[in-house]
Amino acid sequence: MREVSIREKKITETGIIGILANVLLAVGKAIVGLIAGAVSVIFDAINSLSDAISSIITIIGVKLSKKKPTKKHPYGFGRIEYFSTIIIAAIILATGATACYEAIQKIIHPEDVEFTWVTAVVVGSAIVVKIALGLFTRARGKKYNSESLVASGTDALMDSIISIATLVSIGVFLIWNVNIDGWIGVLISIFIIKAGLEALFEGISHVMGKRPDAAITVAIKKSVNEIPGVLGTYDLLLHNYGPENAIGSLHVEIDSNLTAEEIHKLTMQIQIKLMEEFHIMMTVGIYAVNKKDKEKYEKIREIIKSYPGTLGFHGLFADDDMKNMSFDILVDFTIKDKKSFIDEVTSKVKEEYPDYNVYINLDMNYSD
Ligand SMILES: [Zn+2]
Structure with a gap:
């Protein structure tokens, strides 16, 4: 029983670190995004906020799964964790679809942006934090056998690619004064959708009953x-x-x-x-x-x-x-x-x- 409580504690702890980091990133990016009038940076901020929501779902999932068995559910509530993986997958998919839509809109109707070097520095630091967070969350997820932590860690790594692309387009704009946001956005959104589908199939496969390890x-x-x-x-x-x-x-x-x-x-x-x-x-x-x-x-x-x-x-x-x-x-x-x-x-x-x-x-x- 001792192992069980350590696992729960570590998953909760990792989730809380994720929530704090993502709220911080969202606030930082939202401020510079609003100042620059850049939809890509604001969207990046919203995306970080969706990661905080993923982490909250992971924690709720682990808490609910620990509920003691009842007469109606004599096998306990452990499979709830697979549903939180599926819900997080749905959030990744929704983010991917939105990103794709936004990016196509930008190709059709390019907007003027006010990027400065401050924007680049803020987005650049956000990338470093996000990659570190993603690797940390994924490692913890693998160590404590939590699909939903692995899924939210993967999500965080995918999101750092969004920020990298945002940074590239900021750089291209600052150096050559060319707006390539839309094209990069489409490419990224395809990656996000792929990650969402993989997490979704993983969760569904568990619920259906897959070959034991x-x-x-x-x-x-x-x-x-x-x-x-x-x-x-x-x-x-x-x-x-x-x-x-x-x-x-x-x-x-x-x-x-x-x-x-x-x-x-x-x-x-x-x-x-x-x-x-x-x-x-x-x-x-x-x-x-x-x-x-x-x-x-x-x-x-x-x-x-x-x-x-x-x-x-x-x-x-x-x-x-x-x-x-x-x-x-x-x-x-x-x-x-x-x-x-x-x-x-x-x-x-x-x-x-x-x-x-x-x-x-x-x-x-x-x-x-
Ligand atoms: Zn036999």
Whole structure:
């Protein structure tokens, strides 16, 4: 629980730094923009203000996501953070669209501006502050696993490009007395819209349920395989309810001679270990395997390997009295017609073991 509160504290702290910095930048740019009568600089100021709003949304998102589970929402409110990513993405997109519109207006109706070296110095300092803020926010976001912080950090870096372009057009105006604001503006707005779309898809992808991070799933399997008595770990499923809260299930292969008491102890051990190490509530399913089936195991492995799209197999259990044989095949997403695939493999296995009823279960490749 201690980790959780540090994460929340750091995200909030980063957000507050962002808000203060952006309000300061907005005020500075608004003043020089109004004095120069330059729409580009005023617009730049409004953009900084929208970043402050992004930071406020990030903080509210983290606070709301910490709400304790209720009867109606027993999995907690962790996914609210993904919605704040989406809302911030919408703000980036709206900013991009507005920038594009403003820039085209400037190409069609060029306006006279009163840029001075003071304007250049203020905008120049704003760029330095903005880049530093963007890099800092993004690094914090990556460190504390906050998509919305990464999104607002990226937004800040994109915004520094706006200010750079503003500075370039101020410079071109001061040196050659040429107004190129509009053309640079269009180019920038395309970059902003692209960043907004990427953040939007990232947020949506989380809400839909994306493949769990390989680093975590590999670590979970390794941790379970270290427990004595576990012969293999398979079929790991993870459902996440926010970056800090996941529920899952997995299958372990164990010796078929273990007693119910031994199996009970083993599953308890796995569940407690995963809760302690990963804060994941895990349901453990058991596959009993007979050691004497080594020959069948090798033969079936060879058969399965010959089919493209198979990634492995496990859970082989052959009941020699009832003449039943069952196992799982792990397949990738290229196998579309599951039924005919199962029929084909079943008949191939039955060629080797004609006395047996063969039951095949297909496992999808849900995690690494
Ligand atoms: Zn399986």
